[in-house]
Amino acid sequence: MEESFFDRVYEVVKLIPQGRVTSYGAIAVYLGATRSARMVGWAMNNASKMEDIPAHRVVNRNGLLTGKHHFPGTYVMQQLLEEEGIVVKEDRIVDFKRHFWDPSIEL
DNA sequence: GGCATGACTCGAC
């Protein structure tokens, strides 16, 4: 059973603690491919249909909810984050650095 | 089997 990049992304995303967020790049770095952040986003696209994977906790490097358009509702992603205590304003996470969770550091 | 694309990021000019 060889785990692909895809599967590893799922593993990491599932490990994100509630109330924390991370970036595509951070996951890519943890997987050893900084430039593969785009693929992480692709994984999220596939992961969004899996309930076990909190894709809403993954945003871009600026804390911007770039992937919110891929959720069923326009503000679903923002609402999910706010339910976990994360403040979102204008599609951006407030105090992103404070909520930021880096797998390469935490793991 | 090959080309194009995608929820990103970084470095160079």
Place this chain on the structure above:
DNA sequence: TGTCGAGCCATGC
């Protein structure tokens, strides 16, 4: 300081 191009892996046609 702002804009542009290259890189990465997997999926779809």
